[in-house]
Amino acid sequence: MKEEAAGVPEESGAPRRRGRRPGGSDTRVALLEAARTVFAERGYDGATVRMIADRAGVDPAMVNHWFGGKEKLFVAALDLPADPGAILSEALPGDPDHLAERVIARLLQVWDETGGTQLATLLQSIASHEVAAGLLREFIGRVLVHKVLSAVAPDRPELRATLAGSQMFGLAFVRYVLKVEPLASADHATIIAAVAPNLQRYLTGRLP
Amino acid sequence: MKEEAAGVPEESGAPRRRGRRPGGSDTRVALLEAARTVFAERGYDGATVRMIADRAGVDPAMVNHWFGGKEKLFVAALDLPADPGAILSEALPGDPDHLAERVIARLLQVWDETGGTQLATLLQSIASHEVAAGLLREFIGRVLVHKVLSAVAPDRPELRATLAGSQMFGLAFVRYVLKVEPLASADHATIIAAVAPNLQRYLTGRLP
DNA sequence: GTCTATACAACGATAGAC
C-alpha cells in the first residue's frame, strides 16, 4: 500500500489533459492498435494493461471503460491478421486436384507479408489462452468444413478439415513461432512442393 | 539426461521435516520432480515457485539456491515428460516403409496415457515461452534429424525432420490443446490410417 | 445544464527477490 500522496515524485513528460478529449481523437481505436502490438510482442500474460494504455497514450482505466477488462480487449484485438474465409474463397475456383497448392501459396503470401510476426502473435495467443482457442475451434469447424470441403470432398468433411488444419497449424507454428530451420527460411516454392501433396490428400484423397 | 531416482517420496500428506535432511534425500531432485508436475498442471506462468517448493516439501529459497531462479528451474525440469529419443529408437527397427505408422502409434499411446493433459501443458509452455521454444528447436534439429532420418533417408534430413515435426506438432496441438472434434476423440487406428501416409512421405518419400 | 470520456489515485492480490 502506498501512502505517499504528499510528495510528488512523479514527473510525466507530457501532462495529460483531463476530461473529454477534442472531437478528433479516438481512444478506442488507439487502444486496439496498441493492444495488437503489445500482445504481439509479449503474449497475453506478458502484456499488461498498463503497457497497452501507455502505448496508446491513454489511462489504463480506459481499457475497462471501453472493453470491460483485459480479456475482452484481447478478444476485440484478435480481429484476424487476414480474413481466412476470403483466402479460401479465392483458392476454391480452379482444378480441384491442385486446390492444396493454391491454398498454401496464398497462405504463405499473406503470412509472410508482415514478416510473420502478426501470425506468430495470433498463434501464441491461441496457444496460451482459452478464449483464443475457442475462436480457432469455431473457425476450423465453421469456415473450413462447410466452406471448402463440402465443395470438393463428399466424405468425412470434419475429419478432413481438422487434419488439414493440423498440418497448416503445425507448419505455421514451426515456421513463424518456433522458427526452426530450414523451414523458417525456405522459399514458398519449396514449401508448396513439399506440403501440397500431403494437404491435398487430407482434402480430397483417400481416407480410412 | 537422467537424474538418479533416489527414493523420491510423493508429497501428499507428508509432514514437512525441518533442518537438514537425512543423507539419502535430495532436495534438488525433489524440486525437479515437483517442478515437472506443477509446470505440467499449470503451465509456466501459472506455476509459482511457492507451489513447487510446497509440493517438494522444501523452502522456496531452495529454488534460487539450487537453480538460480524460476526460469532455470524450468529449463532443468523440462527434461522430458516422456523420452522422445527412446520412442523414436523403439520405432526404428522394422520395415522402413511403415516407420511412420510405428512412430504415430507409439506417440499416441504415450500422449494419451495422461489423458493428454500433460502434453497439452507442455505444448502451451512451448508456445508461450522463449526458453521452451528454444528447447524444442534444438530437439527437432538434433534428435529428429540425426537419430532418425540419417538412418532411413539420405537427402535433406533437416527439411524432412522439420516437415515431419510440423505435422506431429500440429496434430498434437489440435488434438490435445485445441481439442477440435472429431480429431480430439478419434481412436488411434483412425488417426494412424489418416496421418501415417503423410508422415511417411515426409520421412522417406519423394521431396522437391 | 447534461452527459460522458477522461485522468488520477488507490485497492487487494500475488509473485519474485533479498
Next chain:
DNA sequence: GTCTATCGTTGTATAGAC
C-alpha cells in the same frame, strides 16, 4: 520470512462535447 514491485481493477472528480 519479509519486503517490494506490479498486476488488473475500481471509484471518483473533472473537462469538454452536446
